[in-house]
Amino acid sequence: MSTSYYTAYNTRSEKTNILLWISRLFVGLLFIFSGLIKANDPMGFGFKLQEYFHVFHMNFLNDYSTWIAVIICALEIILGALLLLGIAGKKVAWGLLLLIIFFTFLTFYSAFFEVVTSCGCFGDAIPLTPWQSFIKDLILLAFVLYIFVYRAQLKPVIKNNFSRNLVTFLIIVASFGIGIYTVYFLPFIDFLPYKVGNNIPKLMEIPEDAPQDEYQHIYSIKHKTTGENKKVTDKVYMDEKIWEDENWEIVGEPETKLIKKGYQIPISDLNISDAEGNNVTQEIITNPYYNFVVVSTDVTKLSPTDFLALDKLNETIRNLSKDYNIRATLLTSSSSSDANYLNDQLDLVLEIFYADAVPLKSMVRSNPGVLLLQNGVVINKWSKQSFPNKENLEKTYFQGH
Structure with missing residues (x-):
């Protein structure tokens, strides 16, 4: 082998390794970021998965959507982290390739057939349109293909076998642990409009100086003499004063x-009504006193554990109401008959009102879940597992009131 050939070979190999490291860093970090963002709110990602289940006639998976979301998020984090560390390189390369092909198919299908308006790739933190998601996946696919081709060159950063196994175990535990924790105790970061500190009534109004939608009108015009047809925007139509030229006429509607x-x-979709259908939205959300809003999107979906949790928080609120001037409501999208049955079973101290399921799912990622409002501001919110007892609530919110 000549010296020049050997030098060229080494140079090419070095460049390949540099590109491989760039690909590893880009894909690994993006997969970890994507997985963490969705693992922060697996129930929200689960709702997005339900839209895909509906499109592909797989509604039987709806009840498992949250846990499927936890698995997908954990898989993204694990593959991303192991790629960066170079652990199990060939298996990770196969996993990345299969996963990105699956994601690319879904985003293309969503965009081309306009069946899902947002893929949920980065949860509610960074909403992307289906076409934006598809382009993102195409770019990722190119990098993953490069990694797959050179998967034999993926070498572990950690040399010791025991240490590699320990790190892999910890990554797996942490990846699943994050999603499981947020399922039971709400997201670490709330990206939804009902997050703590937000003023709900203000988020339902349009500010006076808010920018309006801007539209473009396109006219189809025809030349009376030559028969020429062309399309022009309203700006061109006015700027070039085509409207003054009697030889041109507008054809059809713009x-x-x-x-x-x-x-x-x-918040554009929150409408709360009582059993008679009267709108009580403002009455509920602008209450000047502490207002416990218990949310159960679908009371028929309450498991025995959920049922006991609702009973416990109902009793806690009942005991508080004996000593303090508070209001307590239950918001649900269930039928009045189902809500009344629940009321009979638990002797609810909560006033029952009704709202669409979409805003209720955004209020709190738990069924049931609780918001504490005052003057329309979200003071705090809890899942069914994290709702405090009477003593803690008194100490935090009611002493001195």
Whole structure:
């Protein structure tokens, strides 16, 4: 082998290793980030999965969507972390390839057939359109393919076999642990409009100086003499004063296209009604006193454990109401008959009101879950597992009131 050939071979190998490291860093960090963002709110990701289940006629998986979400999130984190560390390189490369092909198919299907409006790739933290998600997956696919081709060069950063196994075990435990924890004790970071500190009534209003949607109107015009047809925007139509030229006439109705979205109301779908159908939204959300809002999107989905948890928090609120001026409500999207049955079973101290399931799912990622409101501000929120006892609530919120 000549010296020049050997030098060229080494140079090419070095460049390949550099590109491989760049690919490892990019793919590994992005997979970890994506997995962590979704693991922060696996129930929300589960709702997104239910949309895909509906599209592919797999609704029988709906009841397991949250735990499927936990598994997918953990898998992303594990594959990303092991890729960075170079552990089990060939298996990780296969896992990444299969996973990114699956994601790319889903995002393309969503975008092309317009069946799911947002993929949920980065949860509610960074909403992406289906086409944005598809492009992101195509870029990732290119990097993953490169990693797959050179998977034999993936060498572990940790040389000691015992240490590698220990680190792998800890990564797996942590990856699943994050998702399981947030299922039971709510997200670490709340990206939804009902997060602690937010003023719900203000988030239902449009500010006076809020930017409006901007539209473009496209006219189809025809030349009376030559028969020429063309399309022009309303700006061109006015700027070039085509409207003054009697040789041109507008054909049909103009097309309207949204070119820039204006201010979007964070909470646009919250409508609370009583059993008679009267709208009581403002009455509930602007209550000046402490207002416990218990949310159970679907009371028929309450497991025996959920049922006991609801009974426990109902009794806690009942005991508080004996000593303090508070209001307590139950919001549900269930039928009045199902809600009344629950009331009969638990002798609820909670006033029952009704709202659509979509905003209720955004209020608190737990069934049941609890929000504490005052003057429309979310003071705190709890899952069924984390709702405090009477003594803790008194000490934190009611002493001195």
